[in-house]
Amino acid sequence: MFDDRELTESRIRRFTRDHLTPQVHQETAPVTIAAYRVEGEPIPPREAIVDHAGDYAPLEVGAPLGRAWSTTWLHVTGTVPAQWADDERSDPELIVDLAFSGQPGFQAEALVFTPDAVPVKAINPYNRYLPVRPGEQLDYYLECAANPNVAGEWTFAPTPLGDLATVPEEDLYLLRELHLARRDVRIGELVEDVRALVGLMAELDEASQRRHEILRALEDACDTVDPDDVPGTVEAAREVLAPALARPAHRSALTVLATGHAHIDSAWLWPVRETVRKVARTFANVCALLESDPDLTFSASSAQQYRWLKDRYPELFARIQEHVAAGRFVPVGGMWVESDTNMPGSEAMARQFIAGKRFFLENFGVETRETWLPDSFGYSAALPQIAALAGQDNFLTQKVSWNQVNTFPHHTFRWEGLDGTSVFTHFPPADTYNGMLTGEELAYFERNFKEKGRSSIGMDLFGWGDGGGGPTREMMAAGRRAADLEGSPRVEFGTPQEFFDRARAEYPDAPVWNGELYLELHRxxxxxxxxxxxxxxxxxxxxxxxxxxxxxxxxxxxxxxxxxxxxxxxxxxxxxxxxxxxxxxxxxxxxxxxxxxxxxxxxxxxxxxxxx
CATH class of the missing domain: 1.20.1270.50 (Glycoside hydrolase family 38, central domain)
Known part of the structure; x- marks a missing residue:
């Protein structure tokens, strides 16, 4: 057969981009928008919604949303078309675009509230929708934060955006899109089928039978979909891809235990006041996804961040408590924040655990067992002793995998401190706390896993992090398709404790690393x-x-x-x-x-x- 692999792969990418993805959202309907610009620092939601009700003025799509670090409140009203209920295969959504670009957490963000100032769900570049119901009378308020991209192209060059005193006066974002749309669930699922198979295919050997089997299945799916009638041919295309997605993983495949996550820096390229809102936005998204997807479990550390929600967003905190009680929203880490571990005094390090564990016990009835520091800049040799005395017998980080010169030799091991105390330790082999469960990531996970032959399980932290965002429905779709898929590690959704219990049982004689975990980066x-x-x-x-x-x-x-x-x-x-x-x-x-x-x-x- 003529080798047309590269041409066919290009066609598949183009067909997905030009004909499938644009068809996910079908009919649209307008909404009415009014805006209130906050002068100065953010104000409490109830004040913005109730006390300033008379200060909202009509706003059109295309209007600017304020300079860096400013806040604009949008009041959205309208009616979801009742006839959209006639198609049970479709879900209506409110779609928002604040001139998004790039990664969530480093640019404009929004949090949706009811008229009673109760948080509903957040909006960010990869989570641009709010589920609504056919016939619903919309009445929502969006707190839009014009957070600047301080990092730019990650050069960390000098910038005036790092302080209010030097921020330029010009508007930073604009309202690019705000309307209702009917989402065709079947087309969305086809897009996820294609994405999963394309991602897997790209990681397989070019000469492998499996790669070419996937290639031809995708080619047949492209032939099956009618670009002029995607809704009418989508189910046939999914049937074409079903056999390729149904081939089970090899018996020896590595297991990836995936837990939803959102590493949120308590301050970094934004001030503490903005972190409070980032936590609310991210945790609102997590609650919304937990309530719509029974497979998700989510893990989050830092008692301080939960404390902010308890004090300032009590209704959201109550939702979190319910999910914690159900075992799906999992407090981890046992520390007040994900602190540095080299410069605080020993008393302060002990206090991190005392304050953190007490908060989790008093508010959730949870006794954490794992020290959770995926992003701190190296780890003192005294930490195993302090953590163990606090009842923490497991430790997680991935930061040392970023070493500039010396690659750390293990992913699962026992870390021994200066006094001989040890804690069972894991470095997620994906080398990130911002996982997405893509084919590329899972293939790297398996290639990189250093315990192969001794251990068969590793943990993946998936979800947008640093500036928040958390897991998305697309990540969940990717994980489900990789649950048992030939050529890929097996993906299971679970909690950190489930991982550590299984890893300990499988690898009781894990190697020992004695002394400091030194980071050859950020020195x-x-x-x-x-x-x-x-x-x-x-x-x-x-x-x-x-x-x-x-x-x-x-x-x-x-x-x-x-x-x-x-x-x-x-x-x-x-x-x-x-x-x-x-x-x-x-x-x-x-x-x-x-x-x-x-x-x-x-x-x-x-x-x-x-x-x-």
């Missing part, structure tokens, strides 16, 4: 932002002194120990030890506020000392 951060580092150490010393003298005065003179004040101060210091704040890798705004926080902590701690 310059340890000499950056000395004001932040000096403030942290002074805060640690002052709080130790305040606690000691207050306890002494309480014992000897009946002094009322200022528990709540000292606890609040400690929590603020623990937040400041986050791995992009204390090391000095954040924008100017973050470090200016960190130094102000330490100055306030010092003043309040000194007041406690003087009173004792």
């Amino acid at each position: 310059g951060t340890y000499s950056a932002q000395p004001g932040t580092k000096q403030g942290n150490r002074r805060s640690e010393h002052l709080l130790h002194e305040a606690e000691f003298l207050s306890a002494l005065a309480a014992l000897r003179a009946g002094f009322e120990y200022p528990h709540d004040e000292l606890e609040a101060l400690w929590e603020n210091v623990l937040l400041g030890q986050f791995h992009d704040i204390l090391p000095g890798s954040s924008i100017a705004w973050v470090h200016r506020e960190a130094e102000q926080d330490h100055a306030e902590t010092a003043a309040r701690a000194e007041a406690v000392i003087a009173g004792a």
Whole structure:
């Protein structure tokens, strides 16, 4: 046969791009839009929706949405066409585009609220929809954040976008799209079928039978779909692809246990105030996906982030509590934040676990067992002892896989500290905490896994992270198609505890690494932002002194120990030890506020000392 592989692969890509993907959303319908621009810093949702109800003015698609770091509220009203209920194979959605480009979390974002200021779901570049119902009378408010892309092309060149004092006045985003659309579920599923097979095919040997089998199945599907009648031919095309998707994985295939995740930096290229909203947006998306997809489990660390939701988004926090009780939204890590582990004092490291584990126990009844630090900049040899004393017998990171020179020799092992204490440790072989379960990622996972022959299971953290976003329905679709697929590792959705229990049982004699887990990357951060580092150490010393003298005065003179004040101060210091704040890798705004926080902590701690 004539070798037309490259030509056919090009045709498949073009056909998917030009004829399938554009057909996922069929009919559209307009909505009515009004806007209120917030002057200055963000305001609480209820204030924006209720107190400023009279300040909304009509807005047209194409209008600008404000300068960097600004907030615009959109009020969306209208009626979902009732006739869309006649097609049970379609789902109506509200589609939003804030001039998106690139990765979620590093640009414009939005959170949808009801008129009662209850969060519903977030909007970002790869999660642009809000499910609605046929005949529904729309009444939603969108809090649109014009967060700038500070990183640019990841050159980290000097930029005026890192501080409010230097932000340019020009508008940064515009409302590119906001309307109703009817989504054809069948065409969406065909797109996911094609994406899964194309991704797998690209990773197979060019001469393999399996690769050419997939190629011809995809070619036949392209022949089957009528570009002028995609809805009428989509089911036939899916039947053509079904045999290629039904071929089971090899008996020896590696198992990828996938847990939904969204690593959210508590500050980095955005200030802490924006992280609060990022957490709300991401966790609202996770709850929406949990409620529509029974296969998803989601893992998230950092008690501080849950605390923000409890204080500022109580309805969303209550939804999370329900999913935690069901075992599908899984608090992990047991720390107040994902902190640096080299610069905090030993007392502060202990406090990270004390504060974090107490919050999880009091609010969820959950006793975490895994230390969860996928992105911190190296790990002290004292950490296994501290973690084990806190009841954490498992450890997860992937950061050391980014070493510049020396490749770490294991993915699953026992990490032994200076005193001989060890914790069972795993580095996800995908070398990322932003997994997507694509064919490329799964193939790399298997090639890269260093424990092959001794262990057959690894963990994958999938979902948009750093700036938030979380897992998407497309990632779930990809994982389901790879659950048992010839040429691919097997994908199972599960929790970190399920992974660690299985990995321990399979690999009881895992090798031992003794001492520090040194990161050959980001090393310059340890000499950056000395004001932040000096403030942290002074805060640690002052709080130790305040606690000691207050306890002494309480014992000897009946002094009322200022528990709540000292606890609040400690929590603020623990937040400041986050791995992009204390090391000095954040924008100017973050470090200016960190130094102000330490100055306030010092003043309040000194007041406690003087009173004792």
